[in-house]
Amino acid sequence: MTLRRTLTAVTTAAVLALLPHAAQAAESYPDPRPITGQQIIHDPTVIRLKSGDYAAYSTGGIIGARLSKDGKQWDDAGNAFARPPSWWYEYNDTGDPWAPDISYRAGRYWLYYAVSSWGTNHSAIGVATSPSGLPGTWTDHGKVFTSEKTDHWNAIDPALIKADGKLWMSFGSYWTGIRMVQLDPVTGKAVPDTTVHHLATRPDLPYAVEGPYIVKHGRHYYLFASYDACCSGVNSTYKIKVGRSTDIKGPYVDSTGKPMLEGGGDLVLEGHGRFIGTGGQSVFQDREEDWLAYHYYDAEDEGTPKLGLNRLSWSRDGWPTVK
Template identity: 40%
Template sequence: MVLLGTLILGFIPLLGSVLGYANPKACSGTCTNSHDPAIIRRADGTYFRFSTGGKIAIHTAPDIAGPWTYRGAAILSGSSINLPGNQDLWAPDVTLVGNTYYLYYSVSTFGVQNSAIGVATSSTMDAGSWTDHGATGVRSDSSKPYNAIDPNLINVDGTYYLTWGSFWKDIYQAQMKASPLTLASGVSSYQLAYDPATTAVEGAFVFKYGNYYYLFYSQGKCCGYDAGLPKPGEEYKIKVCRSTTATGGFVDKNGVACTRGGGTVVLESHGNVYGPGGQGVYQDPKYGPILYYHYVDKTIGYRDGDKRFGWNTIDFSSGWPVV
């Protein structure tokens, strides 16, 4: 009976991993107002969460699980970029460069290609401490193959690259200056991911683990679920490709190029979790690598304002991320 019980207990977690996805881990405090979250931990142990809306809302907590407390807006006066949407900033991304935090954000309006990526800096990340520097040089209009939103910065052996993009021809990247306020002189952008079947690809995040760079991104319809749900499977989900370099050659688990519609699902709707996306990955000193994202809890509501903060630990033991 002891052996049988051991076998049954050992089978339960395996069954869960085969039949579904892990639910989001605990979150306390303010767990809404978390569309397109960006997570970083300050040296004093304080976690910061930045999110779309409210001129980039700032929340802090003593642990990734909370309790999260609203602290105010990052870009108090809105962006200095002269485009529609410069008072309603999207999709923040935050990185520590030397002793300075760089906060990248999007200036756009829904469904248009007239967009730009801006940047602000701070030495503490506290509300009221951010200096807006405006345009990074990444801008789009109808002449471009991409939409200049959803920025993500990565440091590759001392060289910085900014990845961005949404719909049209999806995800692009270019090199930044050594102090990454603007694009490096004379550089051209290049495509990292494209799905010609939907073009609904955005929110890329490049993360290095082991010998690989992993390109996480969101695919599907992100928003407006309270006005009408998309067809099953067409809502937001998180996918991934990987490469041995950060600047291209990304393929999915089946070897299909990410520029030709490839992409392996990491997390999608399950149970009461609907439309997870807007993700990032963080190497947490306590929990190890974590995937963080927003999602709708079906038991709470489908409005964009109901989007909740979700996070899970990631297992890379197979060479591919599993939550």
């Protein structure tokens, strides 16, 4: 290496060290963890069950189910429900649910999901519970929160978090972006006359941000969201961004201080190589490690949506990166 090239490399490294997290994160991305078995999935939510096994639920079927003993070999486990609850047909003709979220509290598993039709905010979020978290054991409890065409939000893509002794549900897709409401911890449904908090949007139509997921790390809450377009195979432009706040209600900002309500957000993961349109994300904990679950469209398999899993690492200044 010549002296000039050496000095250039040193200077570049020094400049990168001074750049904000967003610029450094975009340099390169690791591939997802290698997995085997049933890899096809969309909008995954993953949990490690009390039994020690893993369960993943997703868009597709009557909430598609995948099970794993080790988080690497995944098997098709049918659907969460044997048949769609009748009220789902109020929101589409096929009783087709989207984007589930699984969690555990109060001695049972809770599965939230959305029912809607493409391109409308006539939508509803529902909830079911199970003693084991396994497919076929879920009891549906009906609607949690709804939206209509007169609303400025879209009640899909739910995700739960407990904060400050309260239970919260973030949600949202397009329209004006990401919202959040408080839930009753007993019923799991929205409290009466709940305030609809606004967490993130974009300044440009059609406000293409959706699929929120909030996690707590250190003293901050981190809002992950999917930006741009999904569901177009190798033409998808989905990517995952993040912002943070010391208050669950926001404001959420990126590493440069730009609010997510003004289009801010640090890039966490975007398409690279064969892994196109990374998004539909959720975060789960396994043996005290945080993992990012998402789908990507496999450019080497005709754009088939598949499960992506990457461990999350946290920098000294508290920003997440994929490993």
